[in-house]
Amino acid sequence: MTSPHVLPDRPLGIALIGTGFMGKCHALAWRNVAAVFGGAHHRLEILSDATPESAQRFADQFGFARATAHWEEAVSDTSVDVVSITAPNGMHRPMAEAALEAGKHVWLEKPMALTLGDAEAMAATAAAHPDQATMLGYNYLRSPAFQSAHMMIRDGAIGTPLAFRGVYDEDYSADPLLPWSWRMTHEGGGLGALGDLGCHLVSHMLALMGPVTEIVAQTQVAIPTRPSPDGQKPVENEDSALAMLRFASGAQGSFATSRVARGRKCRLQWEVHGSEGTIVFDQENMNELWVHRAGEAGFVRHLTGPDQPDFAAFCPAPGHNFGFNEQKVVEARDFLAAIAGGPNAGPDFAHGLEIEKIIHAMAASNGQTIRIERRRP
Numbered sequence: 001m002t003s004p005h006v007l008p009d010r011p012l013g014i015a016l017i018g019t020g021f022m023g024k025c026h027a028l029a030w031r032n033v034a035a036v037f038g039g040a041h042h043r044l045e046i047l048s049d050a051t052p053e054s055a056q057r058f059a060d061q062f063g064f065a066r067a068t069a070h071w072e073e074a075v076s077d078t079s080v081d082v083v084s085i086t087a088p089n090g091m092h093r094p095m096a097e098a099a100l101e102a103g104k105h106v107w108l109e110k111p112m113a114l115t116l117g118d119a120e121a122m123a124a125t126a127a128a129h130p131d132q133a134t135m136l137g138y139n140y141l142r143s144p145a146f147q148s149a150h151m152m153i154r155d156g157a158i159g160t161p162l163a164f165r166g167v168y169d170e171d172y173s174a175d176p177l178l179p180w181s182w183r184m185t186h187e188g189g190g191l192g193a194l195g196d197l198g199c200h201l202v203s204h205m206l207a208l209m210g211p212v213t214e215i216v217a218q219t220q221v222a223i224p225t226r227p228s229p230d231g232q233k234p235v236e237n238e239d240s241a242l243a244m245l246r247f248a249s250g251a252q253g254s255f256a257t258s259r260v261a262r263g264r265k266c267r268l269q270w271e272v273h274g275s276e277g278t279i280v281f282d283q284e285n286m287n288e289l290w291v292h293r294a295g296e297a298g299f300v301r302h303l304t305g306p307d308q309p310d311f312a313a314f315c316p317a318p319g320h321n322f323g324f325n326e327q328k329v330v331e332a333r334d335f336l337a338a339i340a341g342g343p344n345a346g347p348d349f350a351h352g353l354e355i356e357k358i359i360h361a362m363a364a365s366n367g368q369t370i371r372i373e374r375r376r377p
């Protein structure tokens with residue numbers, strides 16, 4: 001199946017920075033996007049990782065032509081048009097700004113930056129390069145079930161949205177013996193659960209409900225120190241956060257996120273209560289939507305299939321299920337469409353800044369109401 005999106009008509013040169021969880025996702029997406037959606041097969045030019053050995057090993061594994069342990073070489077390489085950045089959060093700003101200054105399009109993993117000030121500076125750099133596309137890695141916006149729910153709410157299937165109830169919980173930090181890492185510091189990770197998980201929930205919430213005007217929130221460091229080779233070291237950022245919100249529409253919201261929620265693996269779960277019905281989604285069951293319409297006795301299960309956006313490009317049969325990495329292939333397609341001059345379908349750096357404003361307001365609220373200033377259109 002070919003994509004109705006207009007994609008670049010020539011192969012682009014790709015640089016990839018980082019080869020961990022997200023590095024492999026980006027590599028798979030770059031290798032598969034043309035096979036799934038048509039268009040040019042892009043050139044995997046150069047891969048950068050922390051050491052020369054790992055850079056070479058993963059360049060061989062992922063199919064990149066060259067390897068370097070110096071990311072500056074990758075972002076300034078003249079054969080490169082697009083840079084995929086999947087390094088730890090503390091490197092996002094220097095890497096993204098250097099790539100933009102070198103004339104490249106930038107696909108950057110979330111969160112955008114360590115601080116709101118850094119995110120504002122990055123949005124300004126992107127605005128100064130209007131011919132270069134930017135995109136942030138909010139992959140959960142791309143699942144067929146989410147896209148379908150988004151269209152249903154937009155088209156009034158549940159009437160007027162009255163309330164959003166959202167949670168994003170995982171338990172990857174629940175074990176107090178988990179060693180201390182960069183993720184738990186302001187300098188390496190920035191925010192904690194809000195920057196790692198909560199920002200994804202905000203991306204869903206804004207898409208479904210529109211802008212937020214007011215937030216009151218509290219955060220918690222549940223496990224204050226972690227073991228390291230130098231002894232116990234402090235955890236600097238939040239393990240969990242709770243918030244209440246008001247949307248510009250007048251609707252209300254509740255929001256919770258935790259990285260220490262025992263038993264939860266990827267519980268990006270929300271429901272939207274509308275005047276005529278309710279829609280429920282949970283990423284742990286990402287191939288299902290549960291929909292109730294006024295007058296029905298209960299909820300109806302909508303199983304993912306080719307009637308939902310982007311499913312049929314991968315598989316013709318309903319119920320055969322869509323996966324995490326396939327979301328990233330859709331994201332690559334959307335990024336390529338933006339590079340080809342189409343509208344930016346996902347959070348670019350300007351929209352990403354709106355997400356950062358919300359998570360940083362939640363981190364700073366400490367029980368006080370914070371008003372969110374809206375971006376001028």
Ligand SMILES: NC(=O)c1ccc[n+]([C@@H]2O[C@H](COP(=O)([O-])OP(=O)(O)OC[C@H]3O[C@@H](n4cnc5c(N)ncnc54)[C@H](O)[C@@H]3O)[C@@H](O)[C@H]2O)c1
Nearest residue numbers: 018019020021022048049050086087088089109110111137
């Ligand atoms: N979109 C999502 O669903 C999702 C999921 C997980 C992580 N992330 C984000 O992706 C980013 C990376 O997270 P991860 O889980 O893949 O981490 P990871 O630790 O698995 O991978 C990080 C990679 O960066 C490399 N790296 C470190 N320093 C480098 C340098 N100076 N030059 C080049 N490469 C360097 C490491 O060698 C490693 O390959 C983070 O910003 C994280 O928030 C997003």
